[in-house]
Amino acid sequence: xxxxxxxxxxxxxxxxxxxxxxxxxxxxxxxxxxxxxxxxxxxxxxxxxxxxxxxxxxxxxxxxxxxxxxxxxxxxxxxxxxxxxxxxxxxxxxxxxxxxxxxxxxxxxxxxxxxxxxxxxxxxxxxxxxxxxxxxxxxxxxxxxxxxxxxxxxxxxxxxxxxxxxxxxxxxxxxxxxxxxxxxxxxxxxxxxxxxxxxxxxxxxxxxxxxxxxxxxxxxxxxxxxxxxxxxxxxxxxxxxxxxxxxxxxxxxxxxxxxxxxxxxxxxxxxxxxxxxxxxxxxxxxxxxxxxxxxxxxxxxxxxxxxxxxxxxxxxxxxxxxxxxxxxxxxxxxxxxxxxxxxxxxxxxxxxxxxxxxxxxxxxxxxxxxxxxxxxxxxxxxxxxxxxxxxxxxxxxxxxxxxxxxxxxxxxxxxxxxx
Ligand code: GLV
Ligand code: MN
Ligand code: MN
Numbered sequence: 355x356x357x358x359x360x361x362x363x364x365x366x367x368x369x370x371x372x373x374x375x376x377x378x379x380x381x382x383x384x385x386x387x388x389x390x391x392x393x394x395x396x397x398x399x400x401x402x403x404x405x406x407x408x409x410x411x412x413x414x415x416x417x418x419x420x421x422x423x424x425x426x427x428x429x430x431x432x433x434x435x436x437x438x439x440x441x442x443x444x445x446x447x448x449x450x451x452x453x454x455x456x457x458x459x460x461x462x463x464x465x466x467x468x469x470x471x472x473x474x475x476x477x478x479x480x481x482x483x484x485x486x487x488x489x490x491x492x493x494x495x496x497x498x499x500x501x502x503x504x505x506x507x508x509x510x511x512x513x514x515x516x517x518x519x520x521x522x523x524x525x526x527x528x529x530x531x532x533x534x535x536x537x538x539x540x541x542x543x544x545x546x547x548x549x550x551x552x553x554x555x556x557x558x559x560x561x562x563x564x565x566x567x568x569x570x571x572x573x574x575x576x577x578x579x580x581x582x583x584x585x586x587x588x589x590x591x592x593x594x595x596x597x598x599x600x601x602x603x604x605x606x607x608x609x610x611x612x613x614x615x616x617x618x619x620x621x622x623x624x625x626x627x628x629x630x631x632x633x634x635x636x637x638x639x640x641x642x643x644x645x646x647x648x649x650x651x652x653x654x655x656x657x658x659x660x661x662x663x664x665x666x667x668x669x670x671x672x673x674x675x676x677x678x679x680x681x682x683x684x685x686x687x688x689x690x691x692x693x694x695x696x697x698x699x700x701x702x703x704x705x706x707x708x709x710x711x712x713x714x715x716x717x718x719x720x721x722x723x724x725x726x727x728x729x730x731x732x733x734x735x736x737x738x739x740x741x742x743x744x745x746x747x748x749x750x751x752x753x754x755x756x757x758x759x760x761x762x763x764x765x766x767x768x769x770x771x772x773x
Contacts, residue, residue, distance in 0.1 A: 355703065355761065355764050355765075356464070356760055356764065357693070357760065358704065358757045359747050360755070362753075363704075363750065363753035363754055363757055364749070364750065364753055365526075365753070366460060366747055366751030366752075366753040366756040366757060367753025367754070369460060369750075370427060370453070370456050370457065370460060370749070370752045370753065370756055371525075371749040371752060372432075372449050372458075373452075373456045373459075373766060374404065374449060374452055374456060374752075375448065375449065376398055376402060376724060377403075377440065377452045377456075378448030378452070379519070380395050380398045380399045380402065381395060382394075382395050386445045386446075387442055387445065387446040387447070387448065387772060388442060388444050388445065388446070389440065389441055389442040389446070389486040390442075390484065390487050390512075391405065391420075391482045391483040391487070391488045391494075391521070392420060392488070392496075392518075392521040392522060392524070392525045393426070393484075393488070394444060394651065396420065396441065396482050396525070397420075397614075399440045399480075399484065400416065400420060400422045400440065400480065400734075402680075403422045403440060403455060403480045403529065403670070404416070404422050404424075406456075406457055406459050407422065407424030407462075407478060407770050409463075410424065410459050410460070410462055410465075410466055411462075411463060411466030411467065412424030412425055412426050412462055412476075412478065412676060413425050413426075413558055415758050416770070417498065417499070417531070417535035418522075418527050418528060418530075418531035418532045418534065418535045419481075419482060419483065419494060419499065419503075419522070419527065419532065419535060419702075420482045420495070420525055420527060420610070421479055421480060421482060421495045421499060421535065422440075422479070422480040423477055423478070423479055423497070423587075423697035424458075424459065424462060424477070424478040425473060425475060425476070425477050425482075426462050426465060426466050426472070426475060426477075426752060427471070427475050428471055428472045428473055428474040428476070428478040429471050429472070429473050429474075430473055430474055430475075430768070431540075431541050432473075432474040432475065432541060432736040432768040433474060433475040433476065433477050433537070433542060434475070434476055434543055434544055434546065434763065434766055434768070435473055435477045435479060435499075435542055435544070435722065435742075436454075436457075436458035436460070436461065436462070436476060436477070436478050436479070436545075436546055436547070436548075436759070437450035437454065437455065437458060437477075437478065437479030437480065437481060437496070437535065437545065437547055437565070437718060437722075438451050438452070438453065438454025438455045438457075438479075438481065438547050438548070438549060438599070438717075438718065439454075439455070439480070439481040439482065439484030439485065439495070439496075439718060440452055440455060440480045440481070440482060441481075441482050441483055441484060441488075442470075442487065442643075443486050443487050444487060445739050445742070445743060446741065446743065446745075447448070447739070447740055447742055447743055447744065447745020447746070448742075448744075448745065449505065449529070449735065449745050449746070449747050449768070450549070450550060450552065450740055450741065450745060451481075451484060451485075451549075452613060452729070453549065453550055453551050453747065453752065454547045454548045454550060455478065455479075456760050457548040457654055458478035458548070458754075458755045458759070459478055459761045460477075460665065460756045461476075461507070461756055461763060462476045462478050463761040464760050465480065465763065467477055471601060472763070473768070473770045474543060474766070476763070477537075479488075479496075479498075480748065481496050481498065481718050482771065483493035484493045484496070484559045484571070484716075484717070484718050485491075485534050487510055487513045488508040489507065489511070489517075489518050489521075489522075490510055490674075490681060491504070491507045491681075492682065492716060493718060493721040494507055494518075494557070494727070495714070495718070496719075496720075496721035496722050496758035497670050497721040497724075498535040498536065498537060499531050499535055499537055499721075499725070500536065500537070500721050500722050500723075500724040500725035501536030501537070501724070501725060501767050502537075502721060502724045502725075503532050503533075503535075503611045504536070505575055508522070508529055510701075513660050515699070516548070516664045521763075523620070525730060526644070526750065528546050528635045531550065534549050534691070535638065536725075537725055537726075539725065539726070539728055540768060542710070542725050542726040542768070543726060543768035543771050544690065544693055544727045544728065544729065544763065544768070544771055545718075545719060545722035545723075545725065545726055545727075545728045545729075546596045546693060546724050546728065546729040546730065546731070546759075547717060547718060547719055547728075547729075547730050547755075548562075548730075548731045548733065548735075548755050549715075549717060549730060549731075549732060549733070550733050550735040550740060550745065551564060551711070551733065551734060551735055551738065552713075552714070552715045552735065552740035552741070553560075553714060553715075553733040553738045553740075554684075554737065554738030555711050556709060556711070556732060556733075556734035556735075557734050557735070557736065557737070557738060559709055560677070560710075561707055561709045561734065562699045562706055562733065562734050562750070562751040562754050562755075563706055563707070563708060563709075563732065563733060563734070563754060563755060563758055564688075564708065564709040564710065564711045564713065564731070564732040564734075564753070565694050565697045565698050565701065565710050565711075565730075565731060565732075565733060566689050566694075566710075566711065566713050566730035566731070566732055567689055567694065567710050567711065567712050568649060568686055568687060568688045568689055568712050568713070569686070569687040569689075569712075569713040569716065569717055569720050569730070570647050570648055570649045570671055570686055570712060570714055571647065571648060571649070571651055571654055571656075571681065571685045571686040571687075571692065572645065572646065572647045572682060572683075572706040572716060573644075573645075573646045573647075573654060573658050573680060573683055573684075574643055574644065574645055574646075574682035574683045574753070575643070575644040575662075575678055575679070575680055575681075576641055576643050576677075576678070576680075576681050577601070577604060577642045577643075577644060577665055577676070577677075577678050578638050578639070578640070578641045578676065578678075578679075579596060579597035579600045579604075579639070579669060579672075579674045579675070579676055579679045580596035580600055580638070580639055580641075580674055580675030580676070580677075581594075581595035581596055581636070581637065581638050581639070581640075581660075581672070581674045581675075582594075582595040582638055583630060583635050583636055583637070583677060584635070584636040584637070585634070585635070585636070586634040586636060587633060588725045589632065594636055595673055595674055596636050596637055596672070597628075597639055597640040597674060597746070598628055598637035598640050599637075599643045599692070599703075600640070600668050600669060600672050600674055601623075601640040604642060604661075604665045604668055605623045605642060606662070607621065607661065607664045607665070607667045607668070608621040608643075609621065609662055610658050610684070611660050611661055611664070612646075612657065612661045612767070615648075615653055615691075617732055618648055618649075618650055618653045619646065619648040619650075619653050619657045620646070620647050620648070620714065621644055621645070621646045621647075621657065621661070622644070622645045622646075623642045623643060623644055623645070623772060624630070624643070624645065625642075625643045626640060626641070626643075626716070627641040627720065628638065628640050642646055643681075644661065646652035646658060646661070647661065648686075649686055649712050650686075651685060653688055655701075662678055663714075664729045665678060666678075675718075677720070684716070684720050687719060687720045687728065689698045689719070689725045689728055689729045689730055689772070690726075690727035690728065690729055692767075692770045692771070693727060693728060693729025696729070696766060697729055697730075697731050697762050697767055698700050698710075698756065700758045700759075700760075700761030700762040700764075701731075701761075702760050702763060703761050704754055704757055704758055704761065706754065713730065713732070727771050729757060729762075731753045731755060732756075733747050733752060734747065734748075734751050735747045736748075755760050756759075758761030
C-alpha cells in the first residue's frame with residue numbers, strides 16, 4: 355500500500371486545485387461559469403481533460419456522446435470505472451463534477467507512473483451531461499456507458515430549439531454509434547466517483563471525507579396549468595383564469611407537503627415557464643417543474659400522490675386545464691457495501707474517520723448502477739454550498755480524497771463482484 359506524508363497530500367491537493375481552476379476557466383460567459391453539454395466549451399474542457407489523461411499515461415478515446423475515456427490496461431480484462439462530469443449548471447461552482455474527473459486522472463496517473471500493472475484495468479470517464487442543464491434530460495452520457503441511453507432523448511430540444519440529435523451532429527458525433535458506447539457487463543467490475551458533498555454534514559462533523567451509503571431517489575413532475583390570457587387592467591379578479599396564480603398555490607402546497615415530512619422528502623420548483631410572460635397580461639399557460647427527492651421510496655411516492663391530487667384540486671377550483679407528466683423517475687440507488695468498506699478502509703488509513711452519509715444530489719452513479727455496483731466518496735465543501743459560484747473545497751481535503759482513491763484502488767478486488 356502506498357503511504358502518504360502530509361507533503362505528498364499537499365502536493366496532490368495543490369495539483370488537483372490547479373486543475374479545478376483550469377477547468378473552471380472554461381466557460382461560455384466571461385463573468386460566470388456556464389459549460390453546457392455539446393457546446394464549444396464542452397469541446398475545450400474535453401480537450402483539456404484528454405490532454406491531462408495522456409500526460410498521466412492513459413490511452414484516450416471519446417465515445418458517441420463525447421465522454422472522454424482514459425484507459426490504463428491491467429493484467430485482466432476486468433475494469434474499475436472511475437468518473438464524474440465536466441458539464442455544469444448555469445452560474446456554477448468549479449468543483450461539482452470536475453473534482454471527480456481530476457481525482458480519477460491523478461489516481462490513475464499514480465499507477466501508470468509506478469509502471470506496475472494492476473490486476474484490473476482502470477477507465478477514467480469524463481461525462482458531458484450529468485446536470486441536464488441544456489436538454490430536459492439528465493445523465494445521458496453515463497446512461498450510454500451503462501447501455502441504457504433512451505433514444506427518445508435525441509428529439510429533446512434546448513431553449514433555442516436545437517435538438518439533442520442536431521447538437522450531437524454539430525459536435526462531430528453520430529447517434530448511430532451510441533450503442534457502442536456501452537461497457538460490457540462482464541468487463542465493468544464497478545463504478546466509483548469522488549464528489550464534493552454539496553451539503554453541510556461533513557463540515558458540521560469536522561470530517562474531510564465521507565463514504566456514501568446511497569443516492570436518493572428522485573421524481574420530476576412537469577405540471578402545466580392552462581388558463582386564459584387577458585388584460586391585466588380590465589378583467590375583474592373573480593373572472594380570471596390565471597395559470598401563474600395556480601402555479602404559485604401549487605408550489606406552496608409542494609413546500610408544505612415536504613415540510614410536513616420533517617426532512618424525509620424535499621421538494622423544489624427551480625424553473626417556471628410563464629406564457630405569454632408580459633407584465634400587463636394575465637398568464638395563460640404555466641409549466642412548473644417539481645423536483646422531489648427522498649431516500650425513502652414510500653415517502654416520495656406518497657408525497658407525489660398528494661401533490662398530484664392537490665394540484666388537480668387547484669386546477670378545478672380555478673377552472674384551469676391541467677397536464678401532469680413525470681419526466682424523471684429514479685429509484686434510490688444504494689452504494690455497494692464492499693465498495694463502501696474499501697473506501698472506509700482507505701480513509702481510515704489516512705488517519706481520518708470515514709463518516710457514512712447519503713447523497714441528496716443526483717450523480718452519474720445512478721445511471722452506472724444499471725451496469726455494475728457503484729461506490730462514492732464525498733469531500734467536505736465550505737458551508738455545504740453547491741450549484742453556486744461560492745462552492746469551495748480546500749486543497750488539503752482534495753489531496754486527501756485523491757490519496758483515498760489511490761488507497762481504494764489498491765484495496766479493490768474485482769473478484770468480489772464477478773458473477
Ligand atoms: C445534480 O446535481 C442534481 O442533483 O440535480
Ligand atoms: Mn455533480
Ligand atoms: Mn450538480
